[in-house]
Amino acid sequence: xxxxxxxxxxxxxxxxxxxxxxxxxxxxxxxxxxxxxxxxxxxxxxxxxxxxxxxxxxxxxxxxxxxxxxxxxxxxxxxxx
Numbered sequence: 504x505x506x507x508x509x510x511x512x513x514x515x516x517x518x519x520x521x522x523x524x525x526x527x528x529x530x531x532x533x534x535x536x537x538x539x540x541x542x543x544x545x546x547x548x549x550x551x552x553x554x555x556x557x558x559x560x561x562x563x564x565x566x567x568x569x570x571x572x573x574x575x576x577x578x579x580x581x582x583x584x
Contacts, residue, residue, distance in 0.1 A: 528563060
């Protein structure tokens with residue numbers, strides 16, 4: 504349900520203001536949770552372009568890269584190295 508909430512919140516924010524970085528970030532998180540990495544990447548990049556000083560967006564983008572790599576390698580445990 505959290506993913507659905509992030510997607511709805513993100514889409515509504517973007518509909519109201521296409522330059523809403525927080526909405527783009529929330530939408531990216533929802534896409535990532537759904538396994539749609541390409542859309543997640545696009546939204547994270549847009550969020551960063553809109554608010555390049557927000558460290559959270561860079562952090563989320565980095566986490567996505569690390570987790571995506573682990574998933575593709577067959578190890579999706581966060582605590583593994």
